[in-house]
Amino acid sequence: MERRLTAILAADVVGYSRLMGTNEAGTLAAIKALQTDFIDGKIAEHHGRIVKQTGDGMLVEFPSVVNAVACATEVQRGMRDRNADVPGDRRIQFRIGVNLGDVIVEGEDIFGDGVNVAARLESIAKPGGIMISGSVRDHVGDRLDLAFEDMGEQNLKNIERPIRVYSVALNKPAARDTKDAVPAQREQLERPSIAVLPFNNMSGDPEQEYFSDGITEDIITDLSKVSGLFVVARNTAFIYKGKPIKVQQVGHELGVTFILEGSVRKAGSRVRVTGQLINANDGGHVWADRYDRDLTDIFAIQDEITHAIVEQLKVRLLPQEKKDIGETPTDSVEAYTYYLRGRQFLHRHSKSNYQLARRMFAKAVELDPLYARAYAGIADCDSFLSLIYHLDVGIDS
Template identity: 50%
Template sequence: MAEGRVQRRLAAILAADVAGYSRLMGEDEEGTLAALTAHLSEAIEPCIAEHRGRVVKTTGDGLLAEFASVVDAVQCALAFQDAMGKRNGPVPEARRIEFRIGVNLGDVIIQDDDVFGDGVNVAARIEGLARPGGICLSRAARDQVRDRMAIALHDLGEVAVKNITRPVRCFAVGPDTADESASQQAPPPEPAAKTSDKPSVAVLPFDNMSGDPEQDYFADGMSEDIITALSKLRWFFVIARNSTFSYKGKSPDVRQVARELGVRYVLEGSVRKAGNRLRIAAQLIDGETGNHLWAERYDRQVEDIFAVQDEITQRVVGAIEPQLYAAENLRIQSKPPESLDAWGCVIRSLWHLGRFTKGDNEEARQLLRQAVALSPNYAKAHSVLAFAEARMVFFGGDIDTTLSSAREIAQTAVALDDDEPWGYFSVGYIVCFTSRYDEAIAWYRRAIELNENFALAHGNMAAALALGGQPDAAIEAVDLAIRMSPRDPFNYSYLHFAAIAHFAAERYTEGVACEEQALRERPNFTPALRFLAACHAGLGEMEKARSAIAEVLRLTPESSIKRDVYGQVAYAGENDRERYAAALRQVGLPEE
């Protein structure tokens, strides 16, 4: 195989995940970890090997396995769940480790014994549709086994799954699945409040797990601070403290809470203090299905209790904001674009913008124009449209015409609402294209003042810092953006900006690592390929550098030194700019 060429194959992928893992770890971390380790080594991994599969990786609370045959994968899934059922038999129900399993057949990318791509993503997403102890198959997997295995299947219909363009037809395994699924998903009979048109969230009082009543103030403070911080994000509808604190000391079903308060999402958490150690856990839950959308745990030394409270509040809010964007996008994926309201258009556009292709960027522009037409005074629609318009520079748009149009739209957004952080972000993004980096940084900082958890602003400010001669500050901005939003669809771009900073600082090994990670998330991202080539050249790895440039020229034949080093966005420092040009010239990028 030629160096640099992507290796693909068709494979059956089994994804498994522990249901309620955060709760189990919060209640008994050491016991849960020991039990899970024993299940994996004694039952699950041998089962996979017996069915001719291989464990690709474990993920803390789950695993990913690859099979050459779908039949083997499904037989393994059945044996896996049967073994876990037997092992869980003597265990109290509240302490049982139960897995959900998803199986898909699809094309996967192979890299260093790991697997990537939609074939993997679909398996991981549909796993969440299975009941605890259950199995869910994609249509592709179902078609391979329905005439070869005597298993009952319940059609779940077309399901929109995160980061997959089209809905996936899904099937649950088991004769009683339909009844069980219906009973699990059915909302309680209590009267429901009217759900807000905005994305709506309720923050329940955090549980004090310390056994010390004096720690209640800290747990309550965490909840109150998060409510206050979320309330500053003006696209949220956040339930007031007095309503959510009526649940304090209770253990309500989150679906019942969502129904009673009229919200789509519920955030719950816990605080545990032992000596000088503090553990805070939080999880975001879909109020309709009860599925976990995000969960995280934070361990800290209790030195300044209020500093810890502020830090964790920032981390939680910064992490769940993009999760809610993603969840809202999933919710509207099944709707035709013409039926979307202005909010829905903006949310769907952000998903397309995260994919960074010409087609997706054009789709985003169309959706945002629809949003502006539906709601002419909606500042955020104008702001994101300006962002999408400016991005046309990467896809062949004339730089002067494109930026002039984008600047006009961004100025309209700021005039409509001077407290909307997206407007300032978009102006900063546009200014960055003209190499006025100090000005761009000032616009980004204004956006961050209005929303300190705005990961996209922190991440993109890194580009202005890196190109403007502040590489170490750029790395700090990238680290902060990724800590705030570790699963952000724009993380590939932040990693690329980190590589720009590392190249400027002549840290070529670190630059290669950042771009390789960025390219795993966006394999055809040509700016990353160019800096990957430059960093390889800096290390003297000329064949790898030439291979990366060959891929750049295959994807964008118009690439050149004039266009990509001295045009568009360029290093402000002459030394950095000329070193970058020399590296790319040396490995085959044409002058014009």
């Protein structure tokens, strides 16, 4: 009999019977869409494995409690945003419980006390909430920017011993020790901070969205190589994609001083990229430029935008950083285009999209056998397809 210690996440749909009674087909379709469009991707990002699914819930295994709690948090926060405009009686909400415990392994399934405790923790969570065991809380420590409310020892149904239970405070960041917080705040204050918002696709063709998103991501990547800058992560910046924004409000929400926004127009072998750097404190323009070039110059455009921002913010660029930013990932614009298409599919988080992404990355490698980023993309797809969908994948697949 195989046993192992593992992090277990149990999730359940709140009021499943009521939702099914009201609209069976609609409820099933909505849950399936959530699973494929949102939840599967979150589980994959945190290296989880779906052990089993029922109509109203799921059991997921993670290699670490930090991954499990981070995934649960992102799912619940994402569901809150998704439900914002949905009538109360039609909202799909989850209860989630997370435990660290010993399990019995039989094939792809897991059983035992560790699983039972996770299920009981889920049952006492509030709609949209997360309950974790004391063992999970101890192992998470201060590795996540979360606060936890001690609920004391609880007598859970069919569990012989009392379990120390904590509730994850989703709306409250972790309290930091003052002596630790001051240096961190000072460091961020000393470094210029910037968010690169998704560039608008001005091509008149929604199918070109992958290209404008890809340009945005690559500029974020290049700026992140500069140690003298604090750059907001891609996933955070892309929350604002397609939404009307007020620069000063975005700056306040993200805690940054500068916002870079722009647009991309791709037509045949020509591309036009515009960019403007705005001071989020007063809304004033710091820098703006327009680049009309051949598509083959796309990497040079990204390089020039990055250097312009570094110069405007008076950041010292180290020799190695300058070299890293100037490196061209591929000499083939066609391979780069396939790579960007692959990234677009990869961010959609579903089995079919991972498979499409893999095809795009493979085509990029075919066009440029030395394209390292495309190989990395294939590896990402293989990882997700193997972990979530248990598919056999390999370099020749």
